Amino acid sequence: MRKRAHHRQAGTRPAAGQRTNVLALVVPLRAGAHDVVVREFVAAAIAAAGAREHALLLLTAEEGPAALRRAVSSSVADGVVVMDVEAADPRVPVLLGLGRPAVLIGVPDRPRGLGCVDLDFAAAGALCLGHLAGLGHEHVALIGSPPATYRRGSSAATRLARGFTAEADRRHIRAKTLAWGTTHRQTLRGLDALFARHPDVTGLVVHNETALPAVLAGLRQRGLRVPEDVSLVAVCPDSLTAHSLLELTCLAIPARELGALAVETVIRQVDGDSAPETRLLVPELTARASTAPPRLR
Known part of the structure; x- marks a missing residue:
């Protein structure tokens, strides 16, 4: 896929020492x-x-x-x-x-x-956990990237999860790391499973930009208010938070x-x-x- 063409024919290697820009x-x-x-x-x-x-x-x-x-x-x-x-x-x-x-x-x-x-995604994960812990949250969860992202060893997703978990251990905070797909149905099922097993979770970090709207909708469907019942930190480009009705706390990529x-x-x-x-x-x-x-x- 080419976004911007160059006047040279693609596939023609430059001569030694010659720049193509x-x-x-x-x-x-x-x-x-x-x-x-x-x-x-x-x-x-x-x-x-x-x-x-x-x-x-x-x-x-x-x-x-x-x-x-x-x-x-x-x-x-x-x-x-x-x-x-x-x-x-x-x-x-x-x-x-x-x-x-x-x-x-x-x-x-x-x-x-x-x-x-x-x-520095490890520091980003720690910063998200630290923000919630500093507010007094004692049981939090990371909604990470889709499972396929972890299976192929994505550097960013893995480092953020490690930083999140390490900071939770350091602060003696109960923390869960979760991964599900990006569809609305997968997100709702994931939230159902999370709160069925851990009803006392009061803080979420979402490092899954595609699932973020479904997370917010799923919390509303469960009768959980943000931030009164559940606090939420989004890890995404800051521009993405402009589309939310609620001003989201954001760890900007x-x-x-x-x-x-x-x-x-x-x-x-x-x-x-x-x-x-x-x-x-x-x-x-x-x-x-x-x-x-x-x-x-």
Whole structure:
């Protein structure tokens, strides 16, 4: 998939030492990818590339590392930005073997010298738990990404859950981590199971942007008011909270900032101005109307 064409014919490799001012961006199309996050990443990357007089070639590599190798090795790209990174990402050795500057949006367990930019998701999970604990909530739950996201080892989802659980252990807070699909029916069933087993849960962290509207609707259907009965923290791009009638407390995923930062980072590497490094952005939580101290029961 190509979003912005370049005057050179795709598939024609540049001569040694010749710059094309083309960057490749590998984007996910798989089911369960966070659509709003992906769109904001891509929009910011396109804008940042254009501001630096670079074209952006969008590639999808859903067939695995071999497809990535074929797509990138046959393109004119000076450098590569890869989204949707897994903890044990099989694309890492492929990228190393291509011999081109590459930046990952996400952090695998073993980056092996590749540049990485991301939100510090472990700190984000801890910050969400800490916010609820600071308000006095003693039993909380994380509604995480869909199960398929964890099965394939998504770096962001896994790190946030670990940070959430570790902070709960540190504060001696009872915490549950849950994962279900993105449909309205799956969300309602998940909420039914949660409150049937743990009726004293008073705080929720939702790291599943697609299911967020269904979570809010499901709480209303159960007669649970936000924040009077249940406090809720959303982990998503801040722009997504504008569509809610209730002003949501939000741990913002800075998708646009990360998309631009990844492009700028790979351009610096192409220019020889920086070595590969991992850069994690500090999470920011904005407290709004959806969180409050738990009411006395």
